[in-house]
Amino acid sequence: xxxxxxxxxxxxxxxxxxxxxxxxxxxxxxxxxxxxxxxxxxxxxxxxxxxxxxxxxxxxxxxxxxxxxxxxxxxxxxxxxxxxxxxxxxxxxxxxxxxxxxxxxxxxxxxxxxxxxxxxxxxxxxxxxxxxxxxxxxxxxxxxxxxxxxxxxxxxxxxxxxxxxxxxxxxxxxxxxxxxxxxxxxxxxxxxxxxxxxxxxxxxxxxxxxxxxxxxxxxxxxxxxxxxxxxxxxxxxxxxxxxxxxxxxxxxxxxxxxxxxxxxxxxxxxxxxxxxxxxxxxxxxxxxxxxxxx
Numbered sequence: 001x002x003x004x005x006x007x008x009x010x011x012x013x014x015x016x017x018x019x020x021x022x023x024x025x026x027x028x029x030x031x032x033x034x035x036x037x038x039x040x041x042x043x044x045x046x047x048x049x050x051x052x053x054x055x056x057x058x059x060x061x062x063x064x065x066x067x068x069x070x071x072x073x074x075x076x077x078x079x080x081x082x083x084x085x086x087x088x089x090x091x092x093x094x095x096x097x098x099x100x101x102x103x104x105x106x107x108x109x110x111x112x113x114x115x116x117x118x119x120x121x122x123x124x125x126x127x128x129x130x131x132x133x134x135x136x137x138x139x140x141x142x143x144x145x146x147x148x149x150x151x152x153x154x155x156x157x158x159x160x161x162x163x164x165x166x167x168x169x170x171x172x173x174x175x176x177x178x179x180x181x182x183x184x185x186x187x188x189x190x191x192x193x194x195x196x197x198x199x200x201x202x203x204x205x206x207x208x209x210x211x212x213x214x215x216x217x218x219x220x221x222x223x224x225x226x227x228x229x230x231x232x233x234x235x236x237x238x239x240x241x242x243x244x245x246x247x248x249x250x251x252x253x254x255x256x257x258x259x260x261x262x263x264x265x266x267x268x269x270x271x272x273x274x275x276x277x278x279x280x281x282x283x284x285x286x287x288x289x290x291x292x293x294x
């Protein structure tokens with residue numbers, strides 16, 4: 001099966017016409033039986049949704065998988081000896097074992113793009129984020145349980161916020177290194193809140209717009225910042241809506257994120273409330289998996 005389009009034109013930073021030879025890319029993939037991730041990102045960045053779907057279908061017909069950081073999906077390390085099927089670990093194990101995902105939303109997006117014809121590019125990003133967020137929350141909560149935390153879900157959200165602060169600091173450094181603006185946190189939080197309600201919003205995705213404004217699919221220097229941006233977006237998605245609203249209000253008023261101590265004061269300590277939030281995230285991930293693979 002051959003791709004019906006031989007070459008796709010793109011314009012480089014100098015305004016000169018440059019071409020990405022998709023036919024040569026496919027010939028190389030057929031010969032090597034594998035594809036280079038950076039080359040794939042460069043090709044995908046130059047295609048529209050229809051062309052990306054054709055490329056994906058061609059690679060699939062050739063028996064070539066789109067690359068991921070790991071050759072096999074990682075599974076959660078859950079206690080299997082005489083499980084208590086009513087315990088927190090058992091509940092998360094049964095849910096997580098049914099969700100086969102890649103915990104890197106960048107790779108998930110690249111792998112899933114074009115697979116479902118009726119999805120927009122924004123919806124593909126949103127669904128991939130819902131899957132990645134479910135895995136991230138399961139790992140955070142399992143770690144808290146293994147560490148013997150008396151309130152594992154509270155501890156999981158504290159750890160999630162610690163990771164968010166680290167990702168924001170790293171994004172600040174990376175954005176300065178490549179001389180681009182940081183993402184607008186208020187808009188990221190608002191989009192994450194909307195995604196908790198629906199992935200079928202007709203509003204454009206600020207997350208995707210921010211990434212597309214740069215050259216993250218073409219320039220390697222953009223990739224770390226893209227990952228940090230996804231990490232930040234996912235961390236806000238994991239928060240209950242009221243909590244993310246408090247963080248957003250604080251950021252707007254103070255032009256900085258709350259410190260960890262300030263965040264802990266905002267964080268609800270009701271484990272049942274946080275468990276309800278957790279179950280909603282897992283169920284949303286189940287629905288996302290169905291929508292991406294139908």
